[in-house]
Structure formats: C-alpha cells, structure tokens
Amino acid sequence: MNLTVKTYPNNTVPKLTYDVLIENQEDGGVIATVLGLPDFKGSGVTKKEALEKLIQLLQDRKPEIVTLEIEPPQTEHPWMKFAGMHKDNPLFTEVMEYIEADRSQIDLENETR
Template identity: 55%
Template sequence: MKNIMNLSVKIAPNTNAPKLTYDVLIKSQPDNTVKATLLGLPDCEGLGNTETEAIEKLSQSLQTRLETAKIVTLEIAAPPSENPWLKIAGKYKDDPQFDKMLEDIAEYRRELDENNELR
C-alpha cells in the first residue's frame, strides 16, 4: 500500500494582512519580574517589571521575528482510508435466514419500546 500525502501551501499577498491573535502565558518570576511567553513558541518571550511591560516586550520581539519571516497556511490532505464496514457490507444478502433475522430484530425492538412505555 502506497502512502501519498497531498500538500499545499497558501501564501496570501501582504497587501492587507489581517491582524493576528496569539495566546500568551503570563507568569510572575521569583525576582518579582513578569514573563510573557507566546504559547506555541516558547523561545519568544518578554520580561518586564509589570505585566504590561512584559507583554510590550513580547510584542516587540514577535514583530522583530516576523520582519524576517512570514506566516503561511499549510494544508495537508488526510490519507484515504477504507471504511471498515465496507468489508462486510452485503455479506448476508443471499442468506435465506436474513429476512427472518430482520423480523426478529424488529419484534425485539417493538418489545423494548412497549416495556419503555410501561415505565
């Protein structure tokens, strides 16, 4: 079986770039400073005397990083997978007892419904 992965990269022109939002972890340090760390990029952080200062430094650090880099959207197509139920679909189509089995299932369901209604 061959695994083929389809990969496409979308690069949008930088004419009207949308604003990006990031999740930031704010943590007080033992030396009474505050560290702001960008979640997903632990090496991108800002340190300050206040939360606001730490976030501002983190923002500056990220802006500097993005000046020499770009963000692209990566789409990877999932590999095709076979539905496991298809292997047994139609297995009993020619079985002479199949119709009787379906009737028994229907009768059992009716009995369950009646018992549930009596409760």
C-alpha cells in the same frame, strides 16, 4: 501527495494571535511567554513592559501565516485487485449463466408470494 501553499498579499495579511502566559516573579518582575513557543519570552518590571518586549521579539522575527492544503494520497479500493480476475476463465460464461438463472428463479419465487 499534492501540496498547495496559500499565501496572503501584503495588504490583506490576517492578524496573528497568540496565547500568552503571564508569570509574576519573586523579585517583582513579570515574564510573558507565548504558549507553545517557550523560546518566546519577554520580561519586564510590569506586565505591560513584558508584553511590549514580547511583541517586539515576535515582530522582529517577522512571522507569517501560511495555509497548507494537503491532499491525501490516492489509494486503490481493496477489492479492485480482484476486478476482472476471472475474465479469461473458460467457465466464466457458464458460471454467469448459472447465476442469472438462479437469480431469475429467486425473483420469480418472490413475486408469487
């Protein structure tokens, strides 16, 4: 399997985007959680404060975007194991001549129709 890792130079780093769940708490506080990353939560008295804490948490972790390109493994065509299996058969030439003669006869019949 071939694996290629693409990275971006520091001056062209794409922006990271996250979907965030905002939950108002019974005590009046707010919790912001990154969807798919439940360990990333910011809490505060307001939505803005919760999001600012969440942003700080994410920036402290220094996330990076990496693109992986993975080539699928090369597999042999299922019929290839049969290719050439009769090449050493002494009757191979005779069989091929029979097939060719039969095919010629069929082609001739189709032309006269």
